[in-house]
Amino acid sequence: MTDTMDEQDTPEPLRALPSRMLSLVAMHADRLVSEGLAGADARKWHYAALVALRESGPVSQAQLSRRTGVYRSDMVSVINELAGRGFVERTPDPDDRRRNVITITSQGRRHLERLDKLIAELQDGLLAPLTQPERETLTGFLARLLAHHSRREAP
Amino acid sequence: MTDTMDEQDTPEPLRALPSRMLSLVAMHADRLVSEGLAGADARKWHYAALVALRESGPVSQAQLSRRTGVYRSDMVSVINELAGRGFVERTPDPDDRRRNVITITSQGRRHLERLDKLIAELQDGLLAPLTQPERETLTGFLARLLAHHSRREAP
DNA sequence: TGACTAACGTTCGTGGCACTAACGAAATTA
């Protein structure tokens, strides 16, 4: 937002535009999360990758990319950073020498547990103005929108 | 999203993350709107500026910037593009020679009316999976989140 | 077996957007 924006006298047809509201809220959410994670020397994608690794066990970078939604070209540096901090190990897969197998380390698990708590707090801060049932209603809506718009668009 | 993303087997703790859902939905929304507007040779900011001009009458670029949330440095090219298409006029303000007064032309008004319809359709497509009362609930939530997070953060 | 196709990790590049810095000109405030 502009340093001196008057959201106040933004014209109503703009202020009430769902796509605009979504963008703005997502911006605030992103900023909140990114700044929070920066305090723990982490980025969103670090968290995504680590969670996926804990959930699925050791997988290739490509699988990690698909599960997290991070492009495989961008996953490279994510793994670099995580490996540099000792949170994951990148080892060539003997069964398929094209692949790297990414494994979370015990240090990585501990780091992830810290991030879990941090992320939970940040989500709480994000949704602060909503009651618990309202939060569930909201996420339900978002899930439905996501399901609807993630279908193939060129059949 | 990755060309071949399996949102399906994204780990649950990631899939259920409100901030992540918001980002993804906002991405889809942005894409939808941008592509729709591109079909009418327009951009989001064009619409924002034109709406603000219709709502408030002729104003300076700085005011336009504050009302739309578009940075004043980026507003320059927006006005350039709109002026190039004959939708607005940029004239120096005789009362304050720092300012430009931006005025919407009748051609601009007609263009805006087309965009109004287009935008309405796009919002409808965006919210397709939700019933009308659900849409209102959603936008209500978003408005509250926005109000909460737009307050100055460094008091 | 050999040719084709596809997946993998990686590098490089693009375009859009939020955002900052700086500047000259002009207005406002002290």
Add this chain to the structure above:
DNA sequence: TAATTTCGTTAGTGCCACGAACGTTAGTCA
């Protein structure tokens, strides 16, 4: 009159989604 602020503008930064291309390796099928 001097200091500060506002305006339009240019240039540039950093992040992110996304695509192109390449060498390497596996699977497919004639």
